[in-house]
Amino acid sequence: MSRRGELLRMLADGGEHSGEELAARLGVTRAAVWKQLQQLGEWGLELEALPRRGYRLAAPLDLLDRQAIRRALPELVAGRLRRLEVHEELASTNDQLLQSTDLPEGRFDACLAEFQSAGRGRRGRHWIAPFASGLCLSLNWNWRYPPAGLGALSLAVGVAVLAALRAQGIAGLALKWPNDILREGAKLGGILIDLRAEGAGPAYAVIGVGLNVALPGAARRAIAARGTTPADLAGGPGALPRRSALAAALLAGIVSTLVEFSARGFAAFADDWRAADALRDQPVRIEQGSGSVSGIARGIDPDGALLVDTGAGRERFISGEVSLRPAA
Template identity: 30%
Template sequence: FGKNVHYEKSVSSTQELAHRIASEGGEEGTIIVAEEQVAGKGRLGRQWYSPIGTGIWMSMILKPKIPPQQAPQLTLLTAVAVIRGIHAITGLNCDIKWPNDILLNGKKLVGILTEMQADLDQIQSVIIGIGINVNQISFPEEIKETATSLRIEKGKEINRASIIKSILENFEELYEIYLKEGFLPIKIMWEAHAITIGKRITARTMGGSFQGFAQGITDEGILLLEDDLGDTHKI
């Protein structure tokens, strides 16, 4: 990972560029990084605030030989790699909020967006987008209360390249374990950082929002949510 790096000053979204490069034969491990995104994408059709020169806006191309329905596991794997990478450089301990938010002191530091191109039973490519608030000192009104950056939490500027390098090293290590041993070891690491499990939560998905008690995740990386009647739902 990171042998092929496409570095751009300004893009609409590194996700879109990564999809294009992947479909034109871009190899697994190719990284797309930009200083700025003018149309950064978040989950559930939201925007992702990606101002110039302050954060890490990056997408990775994967071409794993796994069934398409297992692709969500890669989001959880990425969350673990990002947490480890950030910890190695800054000493900061982040938490995971299911499925893909990384929080620091209760505020959002990182967003992960996984998108897949697949035929019925075969993955063409998985594009994993990672957005990290690194050196912002302020945020727009709408996210002021809920977002934070490494600089705000650490009180000093952080080198973005060293964070990227550390995340890629950790990702590569975990991805190898995953392809060899399956999801279980990753699941155990993920659970060690997850604050969602064992709490009453609201899960927002494309299909609507569900409230309940988060019991845990399955080996497929699916959240088990118990509703007020005691029925368990897979989210």
């Protein structure tokens, strides 16, 4: 753990801590503490300096606990886990797992980070998530003989994410094709799948989930400035789940989904996805490289492709080809 990470663990309770106390606990000078405190903004954290009293974070932090995540996994899922990594900072959890080349079939690695310096959303967009404000989680999976319909895997994972969140008491959830997780119509999170495959041979997938848990105001404003209305888990009724418990629930749900998807394909999840479809029968605009198409969303076909009634008739769109937005 870095010196900055040690300092954050002391400040995570949201209470006031004097410079003298922090310096003594770290075994450094007050000047060294001040230098580290000044760098917290790089992680998107808001620090309050209280004259003659000390320092405190604008809000407490619920830090991830690797052992708590492992203990919370169901036995059958834990038996498939090869390696669990929890990092203070990474460029990208997906990129970290993309480096793996030796994953046995039926096993998985999981990688989480408190902060991503180069987290990616769909179409290469930067994912905004200050330190410990959400979940940045990835896991990998390997198929010797990949199942048909891998293009719909992100939709099946969306069903798993909704089920895991609902089991934690989170309400108001929906899915937006192909990979957005919504809460009360605003964006709560997203799914990013990196797939490495060779014809009919083996396939290797890294499944990434980004989820807003408790976004600071500055992050909300930054996301809204890009044209997206953000949501988080802290904005609803009821107690906020611990991030480690939530991470374990997501891992368990996604792994179970991967096992079932391998055996039955997207058909096992299609009805649940349709029940959560946020845009069915709504006017939408589909943006492509060559222009845009407007129409009425009519759900998905058995392969997970989006169906839209346009002026030219009913058209079919494949995940990854388009950017989909509600019509103005």
